[in-house]
Amino acid sequence: MAENGDFSFAKDGNVVARNGLPRIQTHGSRKTKPENGICYDDSAPPVKAQTIDELHSLQKKRSTPTTPIKDKDGQGGAAFAALSEEERHKLQLQSISASLASLTRETGPKVVKGDPARKSETPRVGAEHHHYFTPAISVSDSALKFTHVLYNLSPAELYEQAIKYEKGSFITSTGALATLSGAKTGRSPRDKRVVKDETTTEELWWGKGSPNIEMDEHTFLVNRERAVDYLNSLDKVFVNDQFLNWDPENRIKVRIVSARAYHSLFMHNMCIRPTPEELENFGTPDFTIYNAGQFPCNRYTHYMTSSTSIDLNLARREMVILGTQYAGEMKKGLFSVMHYLMPKRRILSLHSGCNVGKDGDVALFFGLSGTGKTTLSTDHNRLLIGDDEHCWSDDGVSNIEGGCYAKCIDLSKDKEPDIWNAIKFGTVLENVVFDEHTREVDYSDKSVTENTRASYPIEYIPNAKIPCVGPHPKNVILLACDAFGVLPPVSKLSLAQTMYHFISGYTALVAGTEDGIKEPQATFSACFGAAFIMLHPTRYAAMLAEKMHTYGATGWLVNTGWSGGRYGVGNRIKLGYTRKIIDAIHSGSLLTAGYKKSEVFGLEIPAEVEGVPSEILDPVNTWEDKAAYKETLLKLAGLFKKNFEVFANNKIGKDGKLTEEILAAGPNF
Numbered sequence: 001m002a003e004n005g006d007f008s009f010a011k012d013g014n015v016v017a018r019n020g021l022p023r024i025q026t027h028g029s030r031k032t033k034p035e036n037g038i039c040y041d042d043s044a045p046p047v048k049a050q051t052i053d054e055l056h057s058l059q060k061k062r063s064t065p066t067t068p069i070k071d072k073d074g075q076g077g078a079a080f081a082a083l084s085e086e087e088r089h090k091l092q093l094q095s096i097s098a099s100l101a102s103l104t105r106e107t108g109p110k111v112v113k114g115d116p117a118r119k120s121e122t123p124r125v126g127a128e129h130h131h132y133f134t135p136a137i138s139v140s141d142s143a144l145k146f147t148h149v150l151y152n153l154s155p156a157e158l159y160e161q162a163i164k165y166e167k168g169s170f171i172t173s174t175g176a177l178a179t180l181s182g183a184k185t186g187r188s189p190r191d192k193r194v195v196k197d198e199t200t201t202e203e204l205w206w207g208k209g210s211p212n213i214e215m216d217e218h219t220f221l222v223n224r225e226r227a228v229d230y231l232n233s234l235d236k237v238f239v240n241d242q243f244l245n246w247d248p249e250n251r252i253k254v255r256i257v258s259a260r261a262y263h264s265l266f267m268h269n270m271c272i273r274p275t276p277e278e279l280e281n282f283g284t285p286d287f288t289i290y291n292a293g294q295f296p297c298n299r300y301t302h303y304m305t306s307s308t309s310i311d312l313n314l315a316r317r318e319m320v321i322l323g324t325q326y327a328g329e330m331k332k333g334l335f336s337v338m339h340y341l342m343p344k345r346r347i348l349s350l351h352s353g354c355n356v357g358k359d360g361d362v363a364l365f366f367g368l369s370g371t372g373k374t375t376l377s378t379d380h381n382r383l384l385i386g387d388d389e390h391c392w393s394d395d396g397v398s399n400i401e402g403g404c405y406a407k408c409i410d411l412s413k414d415k416e417p418d419i420w421n422a423i424k425f426g427t428v429l430e431n432v433v434f435d436e437h438t439r440e441v442d443y444s445d446k447s448v449t450e451n452t453r454a455s456y457p458i459e460y461i462p463n464a465k466i467p468c469v470g471p472h473p474k475n476v477i478l479l480a481c482d483a484f485g486v487l488p489p490v491s492k493l494s495l496a497q498t499m500y501h502f503i504s505g506y507t508a509l510v511a512g513t514e515d516g517i518k519e520p521q522a523t524f525s526a527c528f529g530a531a532f533i534m535l536h537p538t539r540y541a542a543m544l545a546e547k548m549h550t551y552g553a554t555g556w557l558v559n560t561g562w563s564g565g566r567y568g569v570g571n572r573i574k575l576g577y578t579r580k581i582i583d584a585i586h587s588g589s590l591l592t593a594g595y596k597k598s599e600v601f602g603l604e605i606p607a608e609v610e611g612v613p614s615e616i617l618d619p620v621n622t623w624e625d626k627a628a629y630k631e632t633l634l635k636l637a638g639l640f641k642k643n644f645e646v647f648a649n650n651k652i653g654k655d656g657k658l659t660e661e662i663l664a665a666g667p668n669f
């Protein structure tokens, strides 16, 4: 029997496995026998729960009670202070219900706080102690259901929501939340619309070259209704109430209503996070985004040319997103709003990174996407103020955001350690590829897109300057990734040259990265951010010129692109060299270097930069084929000239002299 059976019997009658191990003893044979003969595992004190449900209820404690809002003198400090907690919650829900209100039905939806999956939180009619807001009359089916609001959830809660409900959400080996943004993996500037009304007709930049493609108020409302109805049809929506701009005098309150935990976590990271006290007193937002990105716009709707639409209504202070889930659309949409609101207050909004040295020397890094704003402003030797969006007021600079959004294609720990280390719990990792088992990210993998991104709160960078403000800039660095390989790695600019290059906003990237040599694509984007500016470029340029002049800032042009030939022949300038160049700008040593003027562009090229081989400083030295160099140089100069034609008739600033100087500061050939 022992031959083919699994068990055999030992002499004492206990069953033993075939390998001879004794069966696990369930009666206390070694320890003292309990009197009643019942077995118990007494190695640790017993749990203080009688049932599983009770045990689970012990796991979570209520969040710290909302701070009693009182001034030092015990008086109510803010408008809401006199209200009870109960009343504040009711007002908060009322405000969210108003945000989500249809404009064609009489009332907003019934909103309730909490996850619908947690049954105990679903209010029954007549329930007493739940915080929810019910409109007076139910006139439609949509008014009969509750819209659950997940309000300013924490990153941990958003992780759980994403992983449970959103396909393509995973935790990577370093704790980041990997997500997919769907069909769109970058912005859709051609689908951006701005409501043209009496005011904006006058104020905004329209027509050729402008990013503002018109739509009328009525069409905006059609899309708004579409987004709001979509959001209200869902079981739950995410609402973020946050701030923009670290300058306390010019802070903007924003509300983002979205359908995905990924979007909520992204904005949690990118906007400024309110303290619990600030949230209690949030009140009515200054601007609201309705992100219904999974739902397309209707192409029969007037002005729609695709199923994607990003609609900005400045009068209503609202933005609607349909047909794209790319999260960058929200942050850059709000940036456009700041490009409208801030200049009205004589504050210059800047598409730039910003950091500050130990001596308080601030540098701005302007540049189009992929030219190095995030990489170069994140500098271990300096404090990071921000990587992408700033304001320059009479008081100095302030970051608009509370987080960074780094490109992570080919990210390396050696070259960009601070960004590498910021990719941890709380960070959103968009469209990256990872090992299905170890969850280690392969940053070189472009299978989903080349535009892989990491979004993290700014305090994930160890030397972040918080609050993210600083004094007036000393250096204004214009970054151009020149895939033609003819711009010098660094040149010092006069004020007029700075304005010329600022208005031009040049970069050249390579269109397709696949097979063989492709022609570099020159891009000119006014103010290094034409997709986001709302007023005519010369308005921003005039403000920049005035500020640089007043505070004595120096302009620099830094080529983070090719050297030794164009794309396909030469190579991208080593990041290590660019960092040395930037170091020399910060330290002031480049200001006193010897210079020579380059041909055609008339750029001042330094003879030496510490840590950089001198022969690469003048690109002509690095090209084997000198004729090809000259030809390429002239070609690029021609592109600059042609691009600038549209600006030739615009006066910059009050006196005409600067305009003339700027026109003369372009290439001469």
Ligand SMILES: Nc1ncnc2c1ncn2[C@@H]1O[C@H](COP(=O)(O)OP(=O)(O)O)[C@@H](O)[C@H]1O
Pocket (backbone or CB within 6 Å): 367, 368, 369, 370, 371, 372, 373, 374, 375, 376, 387, 406, 407, 408, 409, 560, 561, 572, 573, 574, 575, 576, 578
């Ligand atoms: N010489 C260089 N200077 C700056 N960035 C470089 C250089 N060489 C390669 N890179 C890479 O180029 C990319 C710059 O992107 P990023 O800093 O995110 O641009 P932006 O913030 O302006 O959109 C990074 O992936 C960086 O590693």
Ligand SMILES: C=C(OP(=O)(O)O)C(=O)O
Pocket (backbone or CB within 6 Å): 186, 187, 328, 332, 368, 369, 370, 373, 374, 388, 405
């Ligand atoms: C988020 C963006 O900014 P940048 O590439 O400049 O970092 C973007 O352009 O979509």
Ligand SMILES: [Ca+2]
Pocket (backbone or CB within 6 Å): 249, 395
């Ligand atoms: Ca002030």
Ligand SMILES: [Mn+2]
Pocket (backbone or CB within 6 Å): 373, 374, 387, 388, 405, 406, 407
């Ligand atoms: Mn960036």
